[in-house]
Amino acid sequence: MRLLFVSSAVMLLALTPAIAQSKEKPHSATPPVGNRVFAAPQTKEQARSVPAPHQANLPDQVFVIQATRGGAAEIELARLAEQNTRSDPVRNFARQMIKDHSQANDALRKLTEEDGVPAPDQFDAERRHVREGLSGLTGPEFDIEYLRMQVQNHQRMAQLLEYEIGSGADAQVRDFASGALRKVFVHLAMARDLLDQVSRQNPQVAAAPPRKVSGMPTPQTPRPPSN
Amino acid sequence: MPRVIVGTACAVSLLALSWAAFSDSLPPDASYRPLPTQPFSVVRAADEAAKPAVMRRQAELLQARYDVSNRPLPDTFMSGKRKAVQGGVRVKLPQGVTWDMLAQMTPDAIAEGDLLPAGFMPLPHVKQATGGQVFPNNQIDTIQDREARSLRRFDVDFDLPDHLTPEFPPPIYLTTHPELGDVSQGSLLTIKNYYALMVGILTPVQIEGMRLLLTPFPQEEFNQTEDRKSADQSLGVTCLDCHANFHTNAAFHQTPDVRPQAARFRLDSVSLRGLFNQRIHGSKRSLRSVEDFTQFEQRTAYFNGDHMSAQRKGANLPDRTDQVAMMGQMQDIIDFPPAPKLDPLGRLDPAKASERELAGERLFLGRARCAECHVPQTSFMDNMMHDLKLERFYQIGQTVNGLVMLPDGPIKTFTLRGIKDSPPYLHDGRLLTLADTVEFFNLILSLKLNQQEKDDLVAYMLAL
Numbered sequence: 001m002r003l004l005f006v007s008s009a010v011m012l013l014a015l016t017p018a019i020a021q022s023k024e025k026p027h028s029a030t031p032p033v034g035n036r037v038f039a040a041p042q043t044k045e046q047a048r049s050v051p052a053p054h055q056a057n058l059p060d061q062v063f064v065i066q067a068t069r070g071g072a073a074e075i076e077l078a079r080l081a082e083q084n085t086r087s088d089p090v091r092n093f094a095r096q097m098i099k100d101h102s103q104a105n106d107a108l109r110k111l112t113e114e115d116g117v118p119a120p121d122q123f124d125a126e127r128r129h130v131r132e133g134l135s136g137l138t139g140p141e142f143d144i145e146y147l148r149m150q151v152q153n154h155q156r157m158a159q160l161l162e163y164e165i166g167s168g169a170d171a172q173v174r175d176f177a178s179g180a181l182r183k184v185f186v187h188l189a190m191a192r193d194l195l196d197q198v199s200r201q202n203p204q205v206a207a208a209p210p211r212k213v214s215g216m217p218t219p220q221t222p223r224p225p226s227n
Numbered sequence: 228m229p230r231v232i233v234g235t236a237c238a239v240s241l242l243a244l245s246w247a248a249f250s251d252s253l254p255p256d257a258s259y260r261p262l263p264t265q266p267f268s269v270v271r272a273a274d275e276a277a278k279p280a281v282m283r284r285q286a287e288l289l290q291a292r293y294d295v296s297n298r299p300l301p302d303t304f305m306s307g308k309r310k311a312v313q314g315g316v317r318v319k320l321p322q323g324v325t326w327d328m329l330a331q332m333t334p335d336a337i338a339e340g341d342l343l344p345a346g347f348m349p350l351p352h353v354k355q356a357t358g359g360q361v362f363p364n365n366q367i368d369t370i371q372d373r374e375a376r377s378l379r380r381f382d383v384d385f386d387l388p389d390h391l392t393p394e395f396p397p398p399i400y401l402t403t404h405p406e407l408g409d410v411s412q413g414s415l416l417t418i419k420n421y422y423a424l425m426v427g428i429l430t431p432v433q434i435e436g437m438r439l440l441l442t443p444f445p446q447e448e449f450n451q452t453e454d455r456k457s458a459d460q461s462l463g464v465t466c467l468d469c470h471a472n473f474h475t476n477a478a479f480h481q482t483p484d485v486r487p488q489a490a491r492f493r494l495d496s497v498s499l500r501g502l503f504n505q506r507i508h509g510s511k512r513s514l515r516s517v518e519d520f521t522q523f524e525q526r527t528a529y530f531n532g533d534h535m536s537a538q539r540k541g542a543n544l545p546d547r548t549d550q551v552a553m554m555g556q557m558q559d560i561i562d563f564p565p566a567p568k569l570d571p572l573g574r575l576d577p578a579k580a581s582e583r584e585l586a587g588e589r590l591f592l593g594r595a596r597c598a599e600c601h602v603p604q605t606s607f608m609d610n611m612m613h614d615l616k617l618e619r620f621y622q623i624g625q626t627v628n629g630l631v632m633l634p635d636g637p638i639k640t641f642t643l644r645g646i647k648d649s650p651p652y653l654h655d656g657r658l659l660t661l662a663d664t665v666e667f668f669n670l671i672l673s674l675k676l677n678q679q680e681k682d683d684l685v686a687y688m689l690a691l
């Protein structure tokens with residue numbers, strides 16, 4: 001998992017006049033109202049059915065760890081993209097990722113400290129593996145693999161954020177997820193559009209067998225002999 | 228295959244396999260319902276304490292989105308003549324915006340300006356994180372009175388005012404007895420009264436189907452375990468607790484077909500009238516027979532598409548060749564309400580229809596494009612699913628009362644026969660009146676109708 005950008009939900013609000021003028025709160029200002037039957041028994045409450053601040057439940061912890069790892073990897077891979085790409089649009093996209101994810105990672109780090117969730121490894125085996133796979137590529141080969149991975153990562157991050165919004169107990173973490181989700185969908189659309197563009201420009205590279213540095217495994221269907 | 232490529236392919240597969248071992252999936256509760264962690268008494272006390280805030284939050288959302296006042300149309304009633312049809316556009320506009328201004332704007336401009344009226348966006352469940360079936364008070368009170376079975380939840384109440392829901396109890400029309408008209412005798416069908424009401428009208432197979440449709444079975448929120456939302460251990464709910472008298476009482480729950488929880492959109496109970504002409508069932512699942520629908524509802528409406536949870540609380544899987552068949556046959560004889568102005572192929576009879584209704588029909592068949600999906604000859608359906616692509620008009624990913632605003636995707640075409648009887652409208656009930664539906668489609672199909680044309684379309688739909 002990767003990414004995250006907004007420094008805080010409040011900052012997102014300030015930066016996005018469109019939300020500010022909306023009649024509806026972009027995310028709830030009221031305390032989380034989840035299904036109590038699944039709450040951890042030892043959860044401290046500030047009022048009946050309202051968890052005390054920084055009462056991170058298991059979904060909060062899972063979210064914080066996965067989002068932190070994902071966010072760090074986003075920046076790392078975007079830096080790699082800056083070096084290995086020969087395409088200006090891909091470089092601009094990578095710079096946008098660095099900018100947005102740096103802000104988000106800072107906000108996330110603060111939440112992690114406040115909630116007492118142990119800081120995860122910045123780069124776990126999964127991300128290291130991806131980085132190694134990508135680092136040997138350049139030009140269109142790199143672009144297509146990098147962007148395919150960006151599409152997947154943002155899809156997965158959207159599901160992670162939605163999971164936190166529905167299951168988290170810590171209001172701050174949930175609000176962070178709410179604020180971030182909108183931007184994740186913007187990034188996802190950017191990555192998808194850019195991938196389409198680069199693939200059209202490099203049809204032979206796009207049609208090559210998948211390198212699998214960027215995704216979950218797909219079944220290897222044996223091909224019949226060509227003749 | 229050249230050796231170099233073979234070698235590369237092998238390396239690639241090794242890489243791929245090792246990736247799988249590193250990947251962290253989301254925790255199981257992202258798809259599955261977890262087991263309870265708290266005793267029932269603790270959960271109930273906490274839910275009851277939170278209920279005022281939950282209901283207040285939903286009321287604020289409804290007030291911000293809609294005019295929910297009681298403004299019936301003059302001399303316009305639902306088919307049983309027990310309830311007036313509400314009129315007027317109820318979706319509120321953003322400040323300084325008019326419907327005509329919106330109609331002139333492009334989807335991109337509306338999205339960029341955040342100008343889509345909030346009432347056009349997905350309507351959240353009253354308590355998104357918990358979800359589940361929520362019944363209107365008229366259903367709760369009647370079932371309590373007749374069966375001493377409680378459909379009341381301690382964590383939430385129904386959210387829409389009574390005047391914005393279907394008449395109760397709704398009339399029942401049978402394809403096998405058009406000469407009788409409404410056979411409900413003004414009663415809500417229950418397990419106690421169905422036999423006396425229906426002997427001599429229905430066949431033995433139909434009566435048995437009806438009995439099963441009126442028999443309570445355990446459900447996610449109404450069961451005997453600690454994971455329930457009824458104060459007492461509950462016998463469960465019946466099919467007709469939502470589809471009251473085979474119509475709808477506007478009871479709602481969440482789609483069983485989406486995860487995680489925050490993404491599950493609200494579902495307004497659909498009427499079962501005219502099921503005999505309906506070839507796909509379920510807003511998302513596109514089931515191909517009423518038998519499939521009847522069978523699978525135990526997995527979906529009752530248990531949210533989670534067969535694991537159902538097993539613990541008491542899954543009831545009706546026998547396909549016997550019970551399901553009878554339930555299906557019963558549902559297949561539920562007719563639409565009479566529409567005396569329509570000819571046998573669903574067109575207005577010019578001798579009976581008003582000028583405005585006829586003008587509305589011309590628009591419906593032509594410039595307003597309604598009949599491209601709501602085909603008169605096939606009961607105002609096309610038996611297809613369509614994606615209205617509403618997300619062209621707003622930025623997805625916003626969270627409102629716990630529901631993440633996401634594209635609806637393809638949803639089945641609902642019939643418009645007897646449509647005045649089944650507010651609220653759209654699959655989640657986000658539109659309160661027929662006038663709202665006209666404004667909605669005027670915008671999303673870029674129709675640019677004038678006020679007279681909009682009024683004519685409403686007049687026409689009231690005649691269906």
